[in-house]
Amino acid sequence: xxxxxxxxxxxxxxxxxxxxxxxxxxxxxxxxxxxxxxxxxxxxxxxxxxxxxxxxxxxxxxxxxxxxxxxxxxxxxxxxxxxxxxxxx
Amino acid sequence: xxxxxxxxxxxxxxxxxxxxxxxxxxxxxxxxxxxxxxxxxxxxxxxxxxxxxxxxxxxxxxxxxxxxxxxxxxxxxxxxxxxxxxxxxxxxxxxxxxxxxxxxxxxxxxxxxxxxxxxxxxxxxxxxxxxxxxxxxxxxxxxxxxxxxxxxxxxxxxxxxxxxxxxxxxxxxxxxxxxxxxxxxxxxxxxxxxxxxxxxxxxxxxxxxxxxxxxxxxxxxxxxxxxxxxxxxxxxxxxxxxxxxxxxxxxxxxxxxxxxxxxxxxxxxxxxxxxxxxxxxxxxxxxxxxxxxxxxxxxxxxxxxxxxxxxxxxxxxxxxxxxxxxxxxxxxxxxxxxxxxxxxxxxxxxxxxxxxxxxxxxxxxxxxxxxxxxxxxx
Numbered sequence: 001x002x003x004x005x006x007x008x009x010x011x012x013x014x015x016x017x018x019x020x021x022x023x024x025x026x027x028x029x030x031x032x033x034x035x036x037x038x039x040x041x042x043x044x045x046x047x048x049x050x051x052x053x054x055x056x057x058x059x060x061x062x063x064x065x066x067x068x069x070x071x072x073x074x075x076x077x078x079x080x081x082x083x084x085x086x087x088x089x
Numbered sequence: 090x091x092x093x094x095x096x097x098x099x100x101x102x103x104x105x106x107x108x109x110x111x112x113x114x115x116x117x118x119x120x121x122x123x124x125x126x127x128x129x130x131x132x133x134x135x136x137x138x139x140x141x142x143x144x145x146x147x148x149x150x151x152x153x154x155x156x157x158x159x160x161x162x163x164x165x166x167x168x169x170x171x172x173x174x175x176x177x178x179x180x181x182x183x184x185x186x187x188x189x190x191x192x193x194x195x196x197x198x199x200x201x202x203x204x205x206x207x208x209x210x211x212x213x214x215x216x217x218x219x220x221x222x223x224x225x226x227x228x229x230x231x232x233x234x235x236x237x238x239x240x241x242x243x244x245x246x247x248x249x250x251x252x253x254x255x256x257x258x259x260x261x262x263x264x265x266x267x268x269x270x271x272x273x274x275x276x277x278x279x280x281x282x283x284x285x286x287x288x289x290x291x292x293x294x295x296x297x298x299x300x301x302x303x304x305x306x307x308x309x310x311x312x313x314x315x316x317x318x319x320x321x322x323x324x325x326x327x328x329x330x331x332x333x334x335x336x337x338x339x340x341x342x343x344x345x346x347x348x349x350x351x352x353x354x355x356x357x358x359x360x361x362x363x364x365x366x367x368x369x370x371x372x373x374x375x376x377x378x379x380x381x382x383x384x385x386x387x388x389x390x391x392x393x394x395x396x397x398x399x400x401x402x403x404x405x406x407x408x409x410x411x412x413x414x415x416x417x418x419x420x421x422x423x424x425x426x427x428x429x430x431x432x433x434x435x436x437x438x439x440x441x442x443x444x445x446x447x448x449x450x451x452x453x454x455x456x457x458x459x460x461x462x463x464x465x466x467x
Contacts, residue, residue: 017219017453023329044237044289051227051234053454061331063235063454065227084226 002034003078003085005060016060016085033058040066040076040087054078054087062087091322091349094185097315098464099308100131101425104201106272106303106410116147116203117156119304119412123199124160127306133195140166140196140309142184144176144414146212147202156199166193174363174449175325175458176200177305177418182321182460184309194311201304202413209300212413219453232365232451233297237289239334239455240368244291246335247385251291254367255282256389258295258407260397261364265404267435272301272410296367301410305418307425316428316464319442320349323460330453337369338459339446340376346444347378350463354378357463358440359427360398361420363448364405369456373446374400377461399437402427420445421462428466441466 006018010027018030035056043052043066052066054076065081068089076087104122107114120143128135141164143153153169156162166187170176177200184196204212213232214225229235243249259279265271277295285294322342347353354377362377364370371385379398380388392398403409403423406416424443426432432440447460 017223023331042238042242044234044241046230046234046289049227049230051229051238053238061454063224063227063229082226083222085223 001077001079002036003062003080004032005035005056005058005062006030007033007058014056014058014060016056016062035078037075037077038062038087040070040072040074040089042072043070052076052087054085093349094189094318095312096185096188096309097313097317098425099310099315100127100133101422102126102130102306103270103422104304105270106301106412108272108299108301108410110203110302114203114302116145116201117151117159119201119203119302120145120148120156120199121160123201123304123306124197127197127308131308133308135161137195138162138164138197140164140184140187140193142168142170142180142196142198144170144172144180144200144417145202146171146413147204147208164193166196171414172417172450172458173414174365174417174456175447175460176414177421178321178323178445178447178460178462181307181309181318181421181462182323185318185321188309188311196309198307198309198418199304200418201415203302204300204413217452223453233292234289235451235454236366236368237292240366241291242333243335243368243372249386251283252279253386253389254296254371255279256394257367257370258282260393261401261405262408264402264435265408267433268403268409269433271404271408272299273404273408292366298365298406298411301412303410303412303415305415305422307418307421316425317467319351319463319465320346321460321462322346322349325458327459330455330457334455335372337372337376337448337456339373339448339461342459342461343377346461346463352442352463354444357442357444358399359402359424359437359443360400361424361443361445362400363416363420363446364401364407365411365416365449367407369448370401370405373448377444377446402432402435402437417447417449424464428464
């Protein structure tokens with residue numbers, strides 16, 4: 001289980017979501033990087049569903065669907081539901 | 090230093106905001122109403138209008154040219170702008186230069202939206218490609234959950250409590266009570282604010298703008314009598330959505346803005362900041378330099394609550410309502426009315442200088458657009 005972030009093939013800068021050009025070097029090619037665990041920086045609880053701000057080790061912040069019992073600052077495992085990142089506390 | 094424009098704002102008007110507009114209301118009917126009202130307010134004839142700019146989410150598939158046709162205007166300068174909460178100042182940034190250059194002499198800027206329930210859901214879910222692809226399928230349910238996180242972070246960083254935000258909501262409602270055009274006018278107390286139902290913690294109902302139908306209009310002309318534009322600055326996408334979201338692009342442009350204007354925050358008689366949420370109104374007040382020492386809580390208590398600093402004197406979007414793209418023009422219309430001495434019961438005495446911010450376009454995590462303008466009654 002993992003979620004994708006996108007890494008510039010030229011300079012290694014990671015982004016999420018994917019950009020058209022690398023913010024740092026302007027490179028056009030990105031490769032997928034699979035991320036298995038991340039830090040849950042924050043979340044908000046909509047009742048039926050929780051949204052989280054999840055920091056991948058390589059830098060990008062992902063807005064994810066959060067499952068389980070989240071704790072701010074805690075580690076989450078990442079998965080994907082289609083394009084949507086899913087963070088499991 | 091950016092060269093100051095010689096264009097002036099000669100008029101402002103609003104098509105009344107409404108939570109439940111009459112049957113048959115459409116986006117174009119609201120924009121047309123704002124157009125007619127601003128011509129009435131200025132005494133300008135339709136035949137004199139040779140520039141038209143429009144900002145709307147729901148006018149599509151029509152554009153400014155469709156509106157020009159149906160309004161019977163023959164523009165030499167024509168512009169569409171869909172940049173939401175930044176669209177009003179964005180339109181002025183272009184229109185004033187068109188007037189300076191001689192492309193047009195009399196420019197009407199219109200902004201407004203009418204939402205059905207389906208329209209609004211479509212706007213929220215398909216706000217941009219990123220939202221449609223990554224957020225709406227969470228489902229994120231619109232921007233509330235994102236701004237709930239931003240608000241909570243601001244509370245943590247600055248030691249704020251919900252009651253601190255309540256001072257903004259209460260103050261704006263007090264102003265709204267003096268504005269016959271505001272959709273919510275009954276006074277609220279801090280206790281009412283705290284007791285309003287939760288939407289997404291820490292946001293409660295009175296932190297979230299009521300969606301309304303409505304439209305706003307401005308008229309700009311070449312040198313002459315009118316409200317002067319002392320300074321206008323913009324910076325969009327300044328941090329690539331990779332910052333904390335609590336420092337907006339306004340922070341980056343504030344120094345240039347005040348330098349261009351030759352005045353500072355303390356000299357402002359009227360202040361309009363884009364208030365999609367109290368946290369963002371506060372962030373922009375801080376970015377503009379109104380807070381000074383960085384004590385946000387003290388600022389809210391002293392300046393907003395006790396001294397009744399004239400911020401969002403129409404009631405702002407929080408009380409007057411958010412009519413889609415008109416949210417980017419409501420502060421401009423209010424500031425122009427104040428500087429013209431036409432603000433009725435809520436008139437700020439002898440108002441001469443105003444600052445207005447635009448903010449918006451939530452690309453992924455928070456608003457990417459930021460602009461600000463300083464207006465002056467000569």
